[in-house]
Structure formats: C-alpha cells, structure tokens
Amino acid sequence: MMRPLVQYRGRFAPSPSGHLHFGSLITALASYLEAKKNNGTWLVRIEDIDPPREKQGASAHILKTLDAFGLHWDEDILFQSTQTDYYQHIIEQLFAEHHCYYCQCTRAKIKANGGIYQGHCRHLNLDNNQNAIRVINQVQIDQYSDLIQGQVQCNKALAKEDFIIRRKDGLFAYQLAVVADDIYQNISHVIRGCDLLEPTARQLSFYQLLSDKAFSHLFQSKQDNNHLSENIKAPVFGHIPLAVTEQGYKLSKQNKAPAIDNHKPQPALFAALQYLGQQPPNDLKHLPVDEIIQWAITHWQLDSVPKKQEIQLN
Numbered sequence: 001m002m003r004p005l006v007q008y009r010g011r012f013a014p015s016p017s018g019h020l021h022f023g024s025l026i027t028a029l030a031s032y033l034e035a036k037k038n039n040g041t042w043l044v045r046i047e048d049i050d051p052p053r054e055k056q057g058a059s060a061h062i063l064k065t066l067d068a069f070g071l072h073w074d075e076d077i078l079f080q081s082t083q084t085d086y087y088q089h090i091i092e093q094l095f096a097e098h099h100c101y102y103c104q105c106t107r108a109k110i111k112a113n114g115g116i117y118q119g120h121c122r123h124l125n126l127d128n129n130q131n132a133i134r135v136i137n138q139v140q141i142d143q144y145s146d147l148i149q150g151q152v153q154c155n156k157a158l159a160k161e162d163f164i165i166r167r168k169d170g171l172f173a174y175q176l177a178v179v180a181d182d183i184y185q186n187i188s189h190v191i192r193g194c195d196l197l198e199p200t201a202r203q204l205s206f207y208q209l210l211s212d213k214a215f216s217h218l219f220q221s222k223q224d225n226n227h228l229s230e231n232i233k234a235p236v237f238g239h240i241p242l243a244v245t246e247q248g249y250k251l252s253k254q255n256k257a258p259a260i261d262n263h264k265p266q267p268a269l270f271a272a273l274q275y276l277g278q279q280p281p282n283d284l285k286h287l288p289v290d291e292i293i294q295w296a297i298t299h300w301q302l303d304s305v306p307k308k309q310e311i312q313l314n
Helices: 022-037 058-068 084-096 107-112 174-184 194-210 213-220 266-275 282-286 289-299
Strands: 009-012 041-046 100-103 132-135 143-146 150-153 164-166 189-193 236-240 242-244 310-312
Touching (some): 009 189, 022 266, 150 194, 164 174, 194 236
Parallel strands (some): 242 310
16 A cells, blocks of 8 residues: 655644743744645644653643744644553564664763764663663665755764664653654654754664564554555655854753743744744734734745754844
C-alpha cells in the first residue's frame, strides 16, 4: 500500500520547561503561517517527557499564550507523556531486529575520548542495569536540503554516531520521541529553529531506519484511516534563524528569556513578523490580533525569511 497524498501537516512542539519567549513566538508563528499559507493543518504537541526540567503549570500557560497570539491549533493537543507505551513498543521492535543495544558510557567518558561516541558498547551485550539505549546508526545521513537554509552539511563524525533513544534514567530521548510522534501525527513539514540543524540529520537517519517493513505494524496501529501509512516518509524541514542576545546566547527558557506578554500581544507579533522578513506596515501593530494574523497569512513568504543561522536582537 503506497502512502496516500496528504495535506500539509505542520506542528509546533514546545517543552513545558517555562513560558514562551520571543524566540518561541518566532518559531510558532513561522510554523503556523507556513501551514496556513499552504491551506494546511497546524498541530501543537507538548514535549513533556523530561519531568526534571518541567515547570508546574507551564503547559497550560503555553497553550494560553498561543491562543492569545491568535495561533489556534486544528486538532487535539498531543502530550508526549501519553505516548510512552508507543515509544516502548518501538524500542522492543528495534531490539527484536538487532538495531539497538545498551550502553554504559557517560558523557564525561565520551568527552575524554574526543567528544564523539565510538561504538564502545555495541558488542558488549550489556543488560538493562541503569544503562542507556543506543540505536545502531546504519544510515548516517550527514547532509540534507532545507527549505530556508538550503543545503545543510553536518559534522560527518557526529552523523555516524549511534545515538541515544532512551536515557539511563529510563526517560525516552528526544530523538526517539520526536520522530515517533511526527510519524504518529503524519507530519509533512517541520518549521523550527536552527539549533536543531544537526539533530535533523540524525532524525532523517532514524526515519529511514523505521521505514523498514519490520516496523510498519507499529505505526499502522497508531493511525486512524485518514493517516494510515505503510510507507514512512520523513517531513520536509525548514530552519529559521535563532534569535540571540548581544552576548551571543540564544533566547531560551534555560537562559531565563523573558516571557512574552499575553495581555498585549500586538507589539511582539509585529516584531516577530519583522524578524521573519515579512515587512508588515506600521499601522498593523494597532489592529486586533486576528487581523494581524490574517494579514500575515495572506502576505506570508517563506523565501523572505533571512537565510542566516542566527540574528542578534537589538
């Protein structure tokens, strides 16, 4: 059964480690506008699989903020914390097909050996005793075509690494969850920040591994009839430039970037459109949020987004 032609399906996937800041808004807005310009569906996924980093009430505040800024999602919110059985089934199938193994190497040990994991544990037959799980990276994609950045060339040594899909503390790793859920939700396009340029190569490698027919039943059982697919296909990626401070730090929750104002969203929306190269007229900033969003959808041009990896904020 060939994969059916699907409508554009985009998504925004924040982690509940804090409130949304200006950098988050830029990503969410670009993702939303590209989906709507293409008459597509826009989803929101909450990446709540790392409890030690999560802030109480952050998920609800994120959703409230998106709503206040006119970024309304089209389907039910997917919380990754509800997907753990699905992730575990994938790992079990990877073990059954001899595509992963347990690893005891610490970050300190890998750093001491040059910073690139060299497959030390691949043939040690370790057990599940507070060990991480790594996938055997047979595909090793190190370059891809990006909708915004053009041809992206990644670190070849890093692209060859067997990467972690479950941490030694038992939590599922980002690389597993993001690919699994993009397949689950049949995501066709991903617009996100340039901090994920390198991880995208790993994700593309993982997509190709999971496209093997041995895994198709896992994804069939998770899809309804509209999304059913035996032929796993990776999304098309586009990475927008990161917003950085004068000191060169990206705006992030970890760097305590200030939250955007839900009560007066127009200035931040206007600034985000300028950042994305869309040249909004000055009188737009005084209009209601829904009118700003409608203007932005009508005039959205992905080609106008600066083809840079980062932009310093004034």
